Amino acid sequence: MLWILTQNKQSLMNVKDVSVKGKHIVGFVENSLLDQWNKIMGKYESNERALEVLTEIFAKIDKSDGAAVTFTMPER
Numbered sequence: 001m002l003w004i005l006t007q008n009k010q011s012l013m014n015v016k017d018v019s020v021k022g023k024h025i026v027g028f029v030e031n032s033l034l035d036q037w038n039k040i041m042g043k044y045e046s047n048e049r050a051l052e053v054l055t056e057i058f059a060k061i062d063k064s065d066g067a068a069v070t071f072t073m074p075e076r
Helices: 048-063
Strands: 004-005 010-014 015-021 024-032 036-043 069-072
Touching: 004 048, 010 024, 015 048, 015 069, 024 048, 048 069
Parallel strands: 004 069
Antiparallel strands: 004 010, 015 024, 024 036
């Protein structure tokens, strides 16, 4: 289980998938029969920085030994 506090600190999301789309990091939250629910969790100055943040998320998951992982999206 991955819990992410969004960059603007307005949402705490339980995400199933995290991806980079340009300068944005997007979390996949839910899939219904007719629609998918994705939310932008952070926006960065470049695609390279967004990829760095994604790598930070992976490192946090990799180091975890529990069932739940928490991550706070960096401001920059």
